[in-house]
Amino acid sequence: MMRSRKVKIVTVYLLTIFFLLFFNFLLPRLLPGDAILAMYSGSEILVTEEMYSELVKLHGLDRPLHEQFITYLIQLAHGDLGYSYIAHASTTDLIMNALPWTLLLVFTSFILSAASGIVLGVESSWRRGGRIDKLLLVFMLLIDGIPSIAIGILFLTIFSLYCGWFPTAGAVTPYSNLVGLAYLWDMLLHLALPLATLTLSQIPGDYLLIRNSMVLTICEPFVLTARAKGLKKYKIKYFHAARNAILPFFTRIGIRLAYVITGVLFIETIFAYPGLGLLTYEAISNRDLPLMQGILTVSVLLVLLINILIDLLYKKIDPRVEYAY
Amino acid sequence: MHIRSLHQFKKNRIGMTGLAILSFLLITAVFAPVLAPHNPWDYSFNCFQSPSKEHLLGTNDIGYDIFSELLWALRTSVLFGISVAAIACTIGILTGVSAALVGGLYDAIIMRIADALLAIPSILILILIAAYFMPSTFVLIITLSLITWQTVARGIRAQTLSLKTKLHIKAARNMGASTFYIMHKHIIPELFPLCAIGFVTKARIAVFMEAGLAFLGIFDPTTKSLGIMMSYAMRYLYLDVWFNWLFPPVISLSMLIISLAFIAYAIEEIFDPRLKVR
Numbered sequence: 001m002m003r004s005r006k007v008k009i010v011t012v013y014l015l016t017i018f019f020l021l022f023f024n025f026l027l028p029r030l031l032p033g034d035a036i037l038a039m040y041s042g043s044e045i046l047v048t049e050e051m052y053s054e055l056v057k058l059h060g061l062d063r064p065l066h067e068q069f070i071t072y073l074i075q076l077a078h079g080d081l082g083y084s085y086i087a088h089a090s091t092t093d094l095i096m097n098a099l100p101w102t103l104l105l106v107f108t109s110f111i112l113s114a115a116s117g118i119v120l121g122v123e124s125s126w127r128r129g130g131r132i133d134k135l136l137l138v139f140m141l142l143i144d145g146i147p148s149i150a151i152g153i154l155f156l157t158i159f160s161l162y163c164g165w166f167p168t169a170g171a172v173t174p175y176s177n178l179v180g181l182a183y184l185w186d187m188l189l190h191l192a193l194p195l196a197t198l199t200l201s202q203i204p205g206d207y208l209l210i211r212n213s214m215v216l217t218i219c220e221p222f223v224l225t226a227r228a229k230g231l232k233k234y235k236i237k238y239f240h241a242a243r244n245a246i247l248p249f250f251t252r253i254g255i256r257l258a259y260v261i262t263g264v265l266f267i268e269t270i271f272a273y274p275g276l277g278l279l280t281y282e283a284i285s286n287r288d289l290p291l292m293q294g295i296l297t298v299s300v301l302l303v304l305l306i307n308i309l310i311d312l313l314y315k316k317i318d319p320r321v322e323y324a325y
Numbered sequence: 326m327h328i329r330s331l332h333q334f335k336k337n338r339i340g341m342t343g344l345a346i347l348s349f350l351l352i353t354a355v356f357a358p359v360l361a362p363h364n365p366w367d368y369s370f371n372c373f374q375s376p377s378k379e380h381l382l383g384t385n386d387i388g389y390d391i392f393s394e395l396l397w398a399l400r401t402s403v404l405f406g407i408s409v410a411a412i413a414c415t416i417g418i419l420t421g422v423s424a425a426l427v428g429g430l431y432d433a434i435i436m437r438i439a440d441a442l443l444a445i446p447s448i449l450i451l452i453l454i455a456a457y458f459m460p461s462t463f464v465l466i467i468t469l470s471l472i473t474w475q476t477v478a479r480g481i482r483a484q485t486l487s488l489k490t491k492l493h494i495k496a497a498r499n500m501g502a503s504t505f506y507i508m509h510k511h512i513i514p515e516l517f518p519l520c521a522i523g524f525v526t527k528a529r530i531a532v533f534m535e536a537g538l539a540f541l542g543i544f545d546p547t548t549k550s551l552g553i554m555m556s557y558a559m560r561y562l563y564l565d566v567w568f569n570w571l572f573p574p575v576i577s578l579s580m581l582i583i584s585l586a587f588i589a590y591a592i593e594e595i596f597d598p599r600l601k602v603r
Contacts, residue, residue, distance in 0.1 A: 161562060
């Protein structure tokens, strides 16, 4: 059975990559009409005769489809995601400059939302049916219902524009030449609102997941045993019950990641935070198709990479998986 | 079905609150053409007016009446949400149930496709498609449905698999009932709560996506949309228009999604009695 599980996982990864290639490689070439004109029309570039033939050569459109595909794969393997004629830069460079900011945002918010979601979920389920639990549940459902765009816009208008406590755009103050602690403080000020928005939009999901799974775990006999042994409350809650209740949280990380990317896209656009999301927005505004394809590739590969990591780590977190298959 | 679902839902305060808000918004959306005091496509030279009796929420940069625009935008959101939810759920239910009943290679293929789609952020696909084809709202609805059915299919398949082993279904099969008959008479009715949750969740995602895509500027610019209103209002924030232009669409969108979140939670609580607050 262990083998069949591995086959399953590998098939999914291969299929994902197939979809990726379909959207990036086949779709533009299957288009009716001219791929080059479709790619560059509507952008601010005037395609001249000379440039047209250069572009055809560059994209290898004068060669048969299977040769084009092999070249595309070779380029991809070399980390070459194409050239953006609109930004006059290599797509890979553009993405690599933006990626660290997005990773900083996503990673920090992930830690913060997971920690608060777990603590709130555990405490809430422990007091199930009580006043705090009911209030917290309604409050969380309420926040869950406010989309990340709305939270972002509200934060921006209230805290940046109205109160003036935080900067309205960017990741650092440009041309300020700050160093050391001053630079760090500046960076944190810029990070604060996007981070708060992304974290707040993720907490309810974590909270509801942990609360539901804790509610079921608490009823299990081993929790009763722990109680009977006279263990301290926080030990029962966090070391006995929560350790088991937390498992679905890990299996969901991979699925949630795709949603987080959506949130990041809007949040970075609203706060003009120079990560992948803002880069996507710029690519949309300029109709920069090579850049869009590059971003799609990098995002999907990141999601896959994290999924693989979780698959590998999950055995450590839940040793039963080893025996179950 | 031993749960009196309707009765239970009526007693569920969270669910009823959600339903009340949703009904209010739905009625507003349906009667938008009657309720709107002005034609929202009628531009005038009275731009950037503050709220008045004539224009309840004032006018925008090209003199559209913001209140009328809001009503029509809500209509777009609701229409988009319902269409995507209906199509995505239909695909999800059909693939999920058939995968569980047929099994074998068919099951494996469907489920692997569903898993693979889960790893691809649907917003990026929509953006790419929108950039290539500049599609109509109809094409966007179909595309979004085609890439979001998988969560419904997974849930439905798991539930069907567990139903399949239940005795009354085995009995029906032994009496010679066809796969179609079993699907139609036994499995689909018993899957109803799961389908209802799926519908509400998909509607929620679709409403959010519509506003989001419009906010990013990839939606038919001639339709009224909450996202388009937000993105234009953001450009004129320095004129202090946030209270009459920016916040109304933001709050409407939030109310719509909050009502859907409440309803989804209530249904989940009713059909999984273990979760209920005792």
